[in-house]
Amino acid sequence: MSIFKDLGLGQDIVEALVDLGYETPTHIQEISIPQIISSKADLKAFAQTGTGKTAAFSLPILQQIDLSSHDTQAIILSPTRELAIQIAKNIEEFSKNMKKLNVLAVYGGAKIDEQISRLKRGVQIVVGTPGRTVDLIKRKRLNLKSIQWLVLDEADEMLNMGFKDELDQILEATPSSKQTLLFSATFPKEVESIARNYMKKPVEISAGKKNVGADKVEHEYYLVSDRNRYPALKRIADIHPNIYSIVFCRTRRETKDIADKLINDGYNADALHGDLSQAQRDIVMQKFRNKNLQILVATDVAARGLDVHDLTHVINYKLPDQSENYTHRSGRTGRAGKEGISIALITPKEKGKLRPIERKINKKFELKLVPNGKDICQKQLYNLIDKVHDIEINEKEIKEFLPDVYQKLDGMDREELIKRFVSIEFNQFLSYYENAKDLNGDDSRDRKKYDDENLTRFYINLGKMDKLNPAVLIGLINENIKNRNVEIGQIEILKNFSFFELDKNFTDDVLESFQNTYFNNRSIIVEVTNKSKSGGGNRRKKRPFNNFKGESRRSSSNSGNRRKSSASSFSGKNSGRRRRR
Numbered sequence: 001m002s003i004f005k006d007l008g009l010g011q012d013i014v015e016a017l018v019d020l021g022y023e024t025p026t027h028i029q030e031i032s033i034p035q036i037i038s039s040k041a042d043l044k045a046f047a048q049t050g051t052g053k054t055a056a057f058s059l060p061i062l063q064q065i066d067l068s069s070h071d072t073q074a075i076i077l078s079p080t081r082e083l084a085i086q087i088a089k090n091i092e093e094f095s096k097n098m099k100k101l102n103v104l105a106v107y108g109g110a111k112i113d114e115q116i117s118r119l120k121r122g123v124q125i126v127v128g129t130p131g132r133t134v135d136l137i138k139r140k141r142l143n144l145k146s147i148q149w150l151v152l153d154e155a156d157e158m159l160n161m162g163f164k165d166e167l168d169q170i171l172e173a174t175p176s177s178k179q180t181l182l183f184s185a186t187f188p189k190e191v192e193s194i195a196r197n198y199m200k201k202p203v204e205i206s207a208g209k210k211n212v213g214a215d216k217v218e219h220e221y222y223l224v225s226d227r228n229r230y231p232a233l234k235r236i237a238d239i240h241p242n243i244y245s246i247v248f249c250r251t252r253r254e255t256k257d258i259a260d261k262l263i264n265d266g267y268n269a270d271a272l273h274g275d276l277s278q279a280q281r282d283i284v285m286q287k288f289r290n291k292n293l294q295i296l297v298a299t300d301v302a303a304r305g306l307d308v309h310d311l312t313h314v315i316n317y318k319l320p321d322q323s324e325n326y327t328h329r330s331g332r333t334g335r336a337g338k339e340g341i342s343i344a345l346i347t348p349k350e351k352g353k354l355r356p357i358e359r360k361i362n363k364k365f366e367l368k369l370v371p372n373g374k375d376i377c378q379k380q381l382y383n384l385i386d387k388v389h390d391i392e393i394n395e396k397e398i399k400e401f402l403p404d405v406y407q408k409l410d411g412m413d414r415e416e417l418i419k420r421f422v423s424i425e426f427n428q429f430l431s432y433y434e435n436a437k438d439l440n441g442d443d444s445r446d447r448k449k450y451d452d453e454n455l456t457r458f459y460i461n462l463g464k465m466d467k468l469n470p471a472v473l474i475g476l477i478n479e480n481i482k483n484r485n486v487e488i489g490q491i492e493i494l495k496n497f498s499f500f501e502l503d504k505n506f507t508d509d510v511l512e513s514f515q516n517t518y519f520n521n522r523s524i525i526v527e528v529t530n531k532s533k534s535g536g537g538n539r540r541k542k543r544p545f546n547n548f549k550g551e552s553r554r555s556s557s558n559s560g561n562r563r564k565s566s567a568s569s570f571s572g573k574n575s576g577r578r579r580r581r
């Protein structure tokens with residue numbers, strides 16, 4: 001294994017790396033640093049997040065930059081503001097012994113005037129998001145005539161985020177003599193087309209299989225029904241009391257929903273998604289980085305650029321559509337040589353999605369069983385004992401209270417005392433998980449039984465011909481039944497008529513509220529019908545309601561057009577659930 005000095009880096013840089021604790025180059029650094037220093041050829045690098053790619057492209061640039069000139073000589077493009085800031089910060093750290101080196105991150109959402117005045121003073125390396133970079137070029141505030149290096153970092157992500165036009169404009173505006181360095185975790189055809197159009201005979205390198213992170217990540221999956229996804233997530237969090245994890249969701253809405261549920265259920269969690277303002281996002285990310293948050297529920301895009309080193313788990317609440325995105329997600333753990341676990345929560349139907357991912361990561365997923373209540377109680381109990389064991393006693397402060405405390409506990413022997421202290425925490429878990437059911441596998445039989453017992457099936461004289469669909473039908477129900485907390489079960493839309501299921505307790509309300517109502521001038525008829533299904537109907541709606549004794553305060557609602565079910569109408573037995581922090 002080589003050392004940084006052998007790669008052609010000067011003393012100033014090597015010393016800064018020593019201070020940062022970088023001892024040996026990562027695989028991608030080992031290949032790309034000497035390559036970029038010794039050759040002007042363009043470079044196409046396959047490198048995932050966490051492989052040390054930032055240093056892989058910045059160090060050779062720093063080594064060759066002309067400090068006697070104030071011209072902008074390198075431009076690094078990154079998909080997000082956070083990543084741009086992170087890269088600029090890394091470069092500042094790498095160049096801390098190069099006094100004349102100026103680096104600046106330019107990104108949208110921040111005052112452009114301040115960025116312009118910094119540029120005026122002379123910045124040799126600019127790290128920018130594509131949109132703001134184009135803006136500065138158009139305003140003629142960013143002069144690219146002396147550019148020698150252009151880096152496209154996370155090129156696939158920039159294209160995923162729709163920056164194709166901006167990249168084209170920037171690439172066109174830079175001198176053809178520059179060296180283009182393209183770093184990407186995946187090479188879909190859009191990235192290949194950028195490489196083809198703008199790079200000259202690029203040298204290709206890969207840090208794919210040997211990257212420091214990916215080898216240390218284990219991939220696990222839990223097989224659960226759709227409605228058990230959320231309770232399974234909670235159990236996974238409960239069996240890992242020291243979890244520090246990003247939970248990836250597919251949509252902003254799902255992200256908010258899951259984060260809200262976790263917060264309500266007492267977990268130390270928060271959400272990160274595009275609906276938040278930049279300031280809100282910054283706060284959440286800072287809290288997570290500082291470990292004041294244990295679980296961050298995020299969309300793929302929002303989590304980009306969040307540089308967190310020691311995640312214990314990455315959890316795919318739902319698998320992404322493209323297997324490339326799975327590698328992005330799982331690459332967030334197992335960074336810089338640390339171990340990590342990437343978990344996928346999948347339904348039996350989704351099992352087919354694992355194979356393409358396994359091919360991509362060149363590893364097998366291991367099936368894990370959702371822990372049962374007893375396992376969790378045991379784990380939490382032992383964790384509590386470890387905490388008691390390791391706690392630092394503040395002798396000075398506690399001293400004056402001890403006589404009274406001893407007096408109050410007088411007469412209890414050691415065993416009795418231990419049992420009582422431990423029970424304070426343990427009882428909550430015990431009661432929470434008492435009668436907790438097995439969440440593994442398909443539970444459609446339980447669901448049917450539940451439906452039969454708790455839901456009434458209604459006939460309605462509207463169907464596809466009336467342009468009725470589940471969303472419209474739910475809207476109609478919402479409009480007519482004023483109580484917004486009624487659970488809706490399956491919906492079947494047929495040609496001329498439809499069926500829907502609804503909380504049995506509201507049967508009379510439904511019948512009454514639909515009397516004398518109209519849909520597109522047609523009088524609506526709603527009647528109770530028997531439970532036997534029509535068979536060929538459109539059974540799009542699964543009943544995802546989940547509130548078996550003690551499992552959850554809320555419904556596990558995965559369908560956007562589903563109404564919220566009433567928490568209070570079911571006796572969720574988690575009132576004793578503890579707040580974590």
Ligand code: AMP
Nearest residue numbers: 022024025026049050051052053054336
């Ligand atoms: P990156 O892929 O550039 O985001 O780097 C991932 C993480 O690894 C960052 O936290 C870096 O600070 C760290 N890192 C990069 N290169 C090395 C190295 N050679 N030795 C130790 N840590 C490194």
